[in-house]
Amino acid sequence: MMRFDVITLFPDMFCAIKDEGVIARGIKKSLLEIHTWQLRDFSDNKYRNVDDKSYGGGAGMVMQVKPIRSCIEQIKQKNLNSQVIYLSPQGQKLTHQLAIEISKLESVTLLCGRYEGVDERVIEHDVDLEVSIGDYVISGGELAAMVLIDSVSRHVPGVLGNAESLNDSFFNGLLDYPHYTRPEIIDGQKVPDVLLSGHQANIDAWREDQSLKSTKEKRQDLIKK
Numbered sequence: 001m002m003r004f005d006v007i008t009l010f011p012d013m014f015c016a017i018k019d020e021g022v023i024a025r026g027i028k029k030s031l032l033e034i035h036t037w038q039l040r041d042f043s044d045n046k047y048r049n050v051d052d053k054s055y056g057g058g059a060g061m062v063m064q065v066k067p068i069r070s071c072i073e074q075i076k077q078k079n080l081n082s083q084v085i086y087l088s089p090q091g092q093k094l095t096h097q098l099a100i101e102i103s104k105l106e107s108v109t110l111l112c113g114r115y116e117g118v119d120e121r122v123i124e125h126d127v128d129l130e131v132s133i134g135d136y137v138i139s140g141g142e143l144a145a146m147v148l149i150d151s152v153s154r155h156v157p158g159v160l161g162n163a164e165s166l167n168d169s170f171f172n173g174l175l176d177y178p179h180y181t182r183p184e185i186i187d188g189q190k191v192p193d194v195l196l197s198g199h200q201a202n203i204d205a206w207r208e209d210q211s212l213k214s215t216k217e218k219r220q221d222l223i224k225k
Contacts, residue, residue, distance in 0.1 A: 001030060001031060001032070001033065001106070002031070002032055002033070002103065002105070002106060002107070002108075002152075002153070002156045003032075003033040003034075003035070003079060003082075003106065003107040003108075004032070004033065004034045004035070004107075004108055004109075004110060004149055005035045005036075005037060005075045005079065005082060005107070005108070005109040005110070006034065006035070006036045006037065006109075006110045006112065006145055007037045007039055007068065007071050007072070007075075007109065007110065007111045007112060008036060008037070008038070008039065008112040008141070008142055008145070009038070009039055009040065009050070009112070009114055009140070010112075010140070010142055011036035011037070011038050013142045013143075013146075014034060014036050014142070014145075014146065016146065017034070017146050017149060017150060018034050022150070022153065022154065022159060022160065023149065023150060023153055023159075025159070026153055026156065026158075026159040029158065029159075031156055031157075031158050031159050032153055032156060032159065034149065037071050037074075037075065039063075039067050039068065039071060040067075041071075042066075042067040042068075042070040042071045042074075043067050044066060044067070050063055050064055050067040050068075051063050051064060051114075051115055052064055054116060058116075059116075060115050060116035061115040061116060062115060062116050062117065062118065062119055063113060063114060063115060063117065063118040063119065063122075064119060065118075065119045065121050065122055068111065068118060068119075068122050068126065069122065069125075069126055072084060072109060072111075072126050075109050076109075079106075079107040079109075081106065081107060082107040082108060082109045083102075083105055083107070083108050083109065083128045083129065084108075084109045084111060084126055084127050084128050084129075085102075085108055085109065085110050085111065085127070085128065085129045085130070085131050085148070086111045086113065086118065086122075086123060086127045086129070086130045086131070086141075087110060087111065087112055087113065087130075087131055087132075087133070087141035087144040087145050087148070088113060088117065088123075088130045088131070088132060088141070089132050089135070089136070089137050090130060090132065091129070091130030091131040091132040092129065092130060092131055092132065093131075093132050093133075093134070093135075094131050094132065094133050094147070094148060094151065096151075098131070099148075099151040099152045099154070099155060100155050102148070102152045103152045103153070103154075103155035103156050108152075110141070110145040110148065110149070111127065111141065112140055112141030112142045112144075112145050113140065113141045114139075114140045114141070131144075131148060132144075133147050133148070172211075173222060174211045174212060174214075174215045174222065175211060175214045175215045175218060175219060175222070176211065176214070177206075177207040177208070177210040177211040177214065178210055178214070180192070180195060184196070192206070194206045
């Protein structure tokens with residue numbers, strides 16, 4: 001069982017993965033748990049504010065320490081060893097290998113930033129790891145958290161039900177090979193003969209060759225690595 005605790009201002013966004021697809025099946029099989037925490041519930045004022053102006057001036061608001069810290073402390077009362085991950089453009093890039101490493105943890109707490117981000121003291125004192133899903137900026141950490149949950153959950157034993165993830169792109173450092181399904185011919189386009197041959201050794205060799213070819217054409221950076 002792997003547990004995700006998500007600190008967010010928009011918990012309803014996570015219905016998109018809790019109620020549909022692979023993640024929902026993992027939850028139904030008691031292999032995954034996703035708990036959302038409304039950060040405003042930890043505000044110390046009647047307006048439920050969790051942000052304030054930035055010291056030193058500048059545009060945008062900054063998420064305050066106290067609500068975030070109080071929420072993390074409550075989560076850790078139930079899951080003392082939960083690793084806190086802050087979704088941030090400045091974080092370590094989410095890769096296939098990092099997703100595998102995170103999947104080995106029993107519990108992670110995902111902190112979703114908004115506005116100009118969180119007070120730096122949260123990152124210094126309360127966060128174990130910053131993770132980025134790419135070199136670009138989005139409106140908040142919720143979508144990034146969902147990407148992380150999906151990519152990590154695929155590696156939790158039993159979630160996919162078989163070894164499907166072994167054929168994923170990046171599993172062996174290369175992109176995936178091409179896939180085909182019925183019909184055999186459509187609009188003059190034919191499935192490669194080798195896939196219809198029934199000769200598994202030839203099929204495996206073709207797939208390996210296609211994987212390498214695709215990586216060379218689309219991701220030269222992976223070849224260099």
